[in-house]
Amino acid sequence: xxxxxxxxxxxxxxxxxxxxxxxxxxxxxxxxxxxxxxxxxxxxxxxxxxxxxxxxxxxxxxxxxxxxxxxxxxxxxxxxxxxxxxxxxxxxxxxxxxxxxxxxxxxxxxxxxxx
Amino acid sequence: xxxxxxxxxxxxxxxxxxxxxxxxxxxxxxxxxxxxxxxxxxxxxxxxxxxxxxxxxxxxxxxxxxxxxxxxxxxxxxxxxxxxxxxxxxxxxxxxxxxxxxxxxxxxxxxx
Numbered sequence: 001x002x003x004x005x006x007x008x009x010x011x012x013x014x015x016x017x018x019x020x021x022x023x024x025x026x027x028x029x030x031x032x033x034x035x036x037x038x039x040x041x042x043x044x045x046x047x048x049x050x051x052x053x054x055x056x057x058x059x060x061x062x063x064x065x066x067x068x069x070x071x072x073x074x075x076x077x078x079x080x081x082x083x084x085x086x087x088x089x090x091x092x093x094x095x096x097x098x099x100x101x102x103x104x105x106x107x108x109x110x111x112x113x114x115x
Numbered sequence: 116x117x118x119x120x121x122x123x124x125x126x127x128x129x130x131x132x133x134x135x136x137x138x139x140x141x142x143x144x145x146x147x148x149x150x151x152x153x154x155x156x157x158x159x160x161x162x163x164x165x166x167x168x169x170x171x172x173x174x175x176x177x178x179x180x181x182x183x184x185x186x187x188x189x190x191x192x193x194x195x196x197x198x199x200x201x202x203x204x205x206x207x208x209x210x211x212x213x214x215x216x217x218x219x220x221x222x223x224x225x226x227x
Contacts, residue, residue: 109156
């Protein structure tokens with residue numbers, strides 16, 4: 001398994017500002033994913049971040065709103081830009097284990113509240 | 116289009132009972148089917164997973180049953196305990212490092 005940490009664990013931000021979420025993994029991984037989970041809901045994939053390439057965004061999510069960095073095999077950041085109350089959610093980092101496992105593990109999440 | 120349909124949305128069982136959560140999928144390319152357990156304020160934790168080459172997998176009190184022809188899989192929790200009260204998500208993915216597709220979740224309450 002992989003141990004994943006996220007910073008911050010929670011934050012309250014004002015409308016129009018941005019929040020950058022950090023994800024650190026205790027081992028080198030190729031695939032990292034960012035999800036959003038609204039209260040009481042399932043997980044929605046925002047983007048896939050591979051080291052050395054541009055992130056791949058899912059329908060409904062754009063780079064200008066959710067820029068992602070993946071500078072190395074153990075770290076990634078997700079920025080949520082130009083915040084609005086609709087962005088209030090839990091943001092989760094996830095990593096995929098190396099073959100042959102391909103198991104996917106999640107971080108503890110970052111709870112964002114936009115006022 | 117929801118690719119993985121999960122039911123029921125919520126479930127209440129007595130301690131010692133066997134809650135069963137069901138998932139159905141449409142994409143025949145899916146070849147990996149994990150279940151996640153999520154407690155409030157925590158990230159989802161991988162519970163157990165199965166691939167289509169087997170029809171059943173057990174890990175402790177948790178069992179996955181898989182029916183490839185029906186494109187369905189289910190989670191059974193034996194001798195359920197109040198500590199099992201959580202939200203459970205099924206998921207599926209295709210070969211080739213594709214991301215997981217999640218069901219909508221089942222909120223399980225095990226009452227003493």
